[in-house]
Amino acid sequence: MQAIQITQCVPRSCWFRVCFLCSLTERFLREVSGAVRFPPSWLDELRARADIVQIVGQYVQLKKNGRKYWGLCPFHGEKTASFSVDPEKQLFYCFGCKAGGSVIHFVMEIEHLPFPEAVKHLADQLHMPLPQMEADPDYQRRQTQRERLLACNRDAAHFFYETLFTPAGQPMLDYLKRRGVSDGVIRKFGLGAAPNSWDALTRAMQAKGYTTEELQMAGLIVIKDAEEATADRPARPRRAFDMFRNRAIFPIIDQYGNVLAFGGRAIENVQPKYLNTSDTPIFNKRLGVYAANLLRKERHLERVVLVEGYMDVVSLTQFGVTGVCATLGTALTSEQAKLLKRFAPMVYLSYDGDSAGQHAILRGLDILEAEGIPARVLDFPDGLDPDEFIRRDGKEGFDKLPALTPQAYRMRRLRAEHDLTTQEGRTAYAKACAAILRNLEPVEMENALQELIVQTGFSRDVLIAQIGMTPPKDITSAPPLPARIARPPATPVPEPENADEDVRAEELLLSLIATSRLPEDLAQEDDFRDPLLKELFLQLQSGVSAASLVESQSDEVVRARVSHLLMAQSGESTDQMLQMAHDCLSRMRLKRARAQYDEIMKRIKTLSGAEKMQALDEAKQLTATINRLK
CATH class of the missing domain: 3.90.980.10 (DNA primase, catalytic core, N-terminal domain)
Structure with missing residues (x-):
C-alpha cells in the first residue's frame, strides 16, 4: 500500500526510477528475511562458470559479430536477428521484443522455470553442488x-x-x-x-x-x-x-x-497390457509426463493436449498435432499440472470415452482449476479414444472437435446421471447444476443458465434463487491464479520523457563501464545526473557485476530497461571503448559546465562586492574548463 501511495505522488517521468529503487529495497528485504535461498557468493560463482554463449547456444544458432553474438530470438517470431548475447557482461537482450537478463533469466524463460528451479538446472549442467548440499557427505x-x-x-x-x-x-x-x-x-x-x-x-x-x-x-x-x-x-x-x-x-x-x-506395451493378448517402470531414485511417476522432452522443444504453444496413453501421444503426433503428452499410468497430479503450466497457458483433456476416462476428466479438471490453469475437454464422438478418432478422421477432424468448458462438461455428466423426463429428475439436476454455476463468471453463468432453462423448464428467477441458496461446489483448494500467457511479448522498454543527449551519453558511458575493461576512476558519481543511472553506476563501482545487477531486478519492466541500458553498443577494442567513454564524459561535462556558466552569469547581475568577485572567479574557471573540453 505504501509503494502505491509513493508512486501516485511521483511524476510519470520518474516512475521507472521509483520502481528501480523499490526493487532494490525489495531485494534487500528478501535477503534480510532469509527468503533468498542461494548465497550471493555462490550465485556469483554459478554465473561465472555458466558461459552464457554456450548455454544460449543450446537453443539459438548464434553468430559472432564484433564482441557480441547474434541470432534469431527464441521468444518471438522474427526473420532478422535482433537477439544479442554479450559474453563480457554475461547478458542477453532482444532489441525486438525487449526480453533481457542474465543467463539465469534466459533459462527461466526458455525452460519455463521459476528462479530456484532455473538455478538448480544450471547447477546440474555445471556439476556444481547446491549450497545446502556442499556440507552433506552423502551428496x-x-x-x-x-x-x-x-x-x-x-x-x-x-x-x-x-x-x-x-x-x-x-x-x-x-x-x-x-x-x-x-x-x-x-x-x-x-x-x-x-x-x-x-x-x-x-x-x-x-x-x-x-x-x-x-x-x-x-x-x-x-x-x-x-x-x-x-x-x-x-x-x-x-x-x-x-x-x-x-x-x-x-x-x-x-x-x-x-x-x-520405460513403458512397455504387450503385442500379444497378455496382461498387463502396459507395464511401466516403478518408482526409482531417478523416477517418480507423479512428477512427470510422457513426451515432456518434445513439449520443451515446441515454441509458442497455445495449449497442451493431455491424453491417457503412450500410443495416443504417438498417433496424434504422427498426424501433426503439437503439444501432446500423457500422464504416466496415474491420474493427473498437481505436480504434473504445475509442469504443464510451464509449457502452455491452457490444457485440453483428451481422455478415453469409457467410464474410467470420464471419471479421470472430472478429477483432472479439479486439479487444473486448483492450479489456476484454464482447461477444456475434447468431446470425442462414438466413444472413440484419441488414437482411434485421429486414425478415422485425421487432423482436420481433430481440429474441429468441440472443446467443452469445465462447467459444460460437468453439466453434461450430471445430465447423464438424472432422468430429465421426470419432475424429480429435473429438480435434482437443477440443484446439482446450481452448485457448479455458483463458481462461474457472470457471462459464463448467463450462457449456462440459458441451457439449464431449456433442459429443466424452470424459470430464470427460480434457477437464480436456487443458485443463491446453494453452497458453491468446492472445486479448488486455492483461489484461481491468473492465466499465464505462453511466451508473452515483453513490455516495451519505457524511455524517460526528458531523455536528452546528456542522458543518452550517460547511458552509453554506463554501458561501457559495465564491461569492466575501463579504468575504475574514469568516471565519478557526480558525472551522472540521472538518479537511475547514478544508482546503477554506484552498484557497478561497488563490485556488482552487470549480470548480478540485472538479476537483482524483480520487476520485469525494470529488468528489461536495465538490460537495455547495459547492452548498448560498445566499441570493438578497449582503446575504442576508452575513446568513446572520454567522448561521453567530455560531452556531458561540457554541457554541464556551460549550464553552470550561464547560471553564474545570470546571478552576477544581482551580486556586488566580494560575492560578485567570487562569482567572476568561478566563471573564469568554468571558461577554462569549457575551452579544455571543446
Whole structure:
C-alpha cells in the first residue's frame, strides 16, 4: 500500500526510477528475511562458470559479430536477428521484443522455470553442488548414483531402439507399422523393442559394465532369490530376469533429455497390457509426463493436449498435432499440472470415452482449476479414444472437435446421471447444476443458465434463487491464479520523457563501464545526473557485476530497461571503448559546465562586492574548463 501511495505522488517521468529503487529495497528485504535461498557468493560463482554463449547456444544458432553474438530470438517470431548475447557482461537482450537478463533469466524463460528451479538446472549442467548440499557427505554418492542410473537408462534405450530393427524386434516393428507409425516418428520418440528373451537386456548391459544392483535399481530387471532343492526339483541359483520382454518400448524422457524410465506395451493378448517402470531414485511417476522432452522443444504453444496413453501421444503426433503428452499410468497430479503450466497457458483433456476416462476428466479438471490453469475437454464422438478418432478422421477432424468448458462438461455428466423426463429428475439436476454455476463468471453463468432453462423448464428467477441458496461446489483448494500467457511479448522498454543527449551519453558511458575493461576512476558519481543511472553506476563501482545487477531486478519492466541500458553498443577494442567513454564524459561535462556558466552569469547581475568577485572567479574557471573540453 505504501509503494502505491509513493508512486501516485511521483511524476510519470520518474516512475521507472521509483520502481528501480523499490526493487532494490525489495531485494534487500528478501535477503534480510532469509527468503533468498542461494548465497550471493555462490550465485556469483554459478554465473561465472555458466558461459552464457554456450548455454544460449543450446537453443539459438548464434553468430559472432564484433564482441557480441547474434541470432534469431527464441521468444518471438522474427526473420532478422535482433537477439544479442554479450559474453563480457554475461547478458542477453532482444532489441525486438525487449526480453533481457542474465543467463539465469534466459533459462527461466526458455525452460519455463521459476528462479530456484532455473538455478538448480544450471547447477546440474555445471556439476556444481547446491549450497545446502556442499556440507552433506552423502551428496556426492547420490550424485554419482544418479548419473550412473541415467547412463544405464540411456544405454538401455539404445539397446531397445536397435533391437526394433533386428529379427528379434520384428513383431514389435510390425505392431507399430500396423498402427501407422512412421520411421520418423519412431526416431522422434526413440521407440524400441524388448525381445522375447528372459535376459537379453541383462546380458547386454552387463557387457557394458553395469552391475546387477544398478540394473535392479533402474527398474530394468527383476531379481529372483536362490531356492533350495526340494523333492520335486533341484536347487535354483539367484537369477536376474529382464523386466520388459516381448513388448514395444516407450522411453520416458524428461524435459532435459534424460531417460528416466520405460513403458512397455504387450503385442500379444497378455496382461498387463502396459507395464511401466516403478518408482526409482531417478523416477517418480507423479512428477512427470510422457513426451515432456518434445513439449520443451515446441515454441509458442497455445495449449497442451493431455491424453491417457503412450500410443495416443504417438498417433496424434504422427498426424501433426503439437503439444501432446500423457500422464504416466496415474491420474493427473498437481505436480504434473504445475509442469504443464510451464509449457502452455491452457490444457485440453483428451481422455478415453469409457467410464474410467470420464471419471479421470472430472478429477483432472479439479486439479487444473486448483492450479489456476484454464482447461477444456475434447468431446470425442462414438466413444472413440484419441488414437482411434485421429486414425478415422485425421487432423482436420481433430481440429474441429468441440472443446467443452469445465462447467459444460460437468453439466453434461450430471445430465447423464438424472432422468430429465421426470419432475424429480429435473429438480435434482437443477440443484446439482446450481452448485457448479455458483463458481462461474457472470457471462459464463448467463450462457449456462440459458441451457439449464431449456433442459429443466424452470424459470430464470427460480434457477437464480436456487443458485443463491446453494453452497458453491468446492472445486479448488486455492483461489484461481491468473492465466499465464505462453511466451508473452515483453513490455516495451519505457524511455524517460526528458531523455536528452546528456542522458543518452550517460547511458552509453554506463554501458561501457559495465564491461569492466575501463579504468575504475574514469568516471565519478557526480558525472551522472540521472538518479537511475547514478544508482546503477554506484552498484557497478561497488563490485556488482552487470549480470548480478540485472538479476537483482524483480520487476520485469525494470529488468528489461536495465538490460537495455547495459547492452548498448560498445566499441570493438578497449582503446575504442576508452575513446568513446572520454567522448561521453567530455560531452556531458561540457554541457554541464556551460549550464553552470550561464547560471553564474545570470546571478552576477544581482551580486556586488566580494560575492560578485567570487562569482567572476568561478566563471573564469568554468571558461577554462569549457575551452579544455571543446
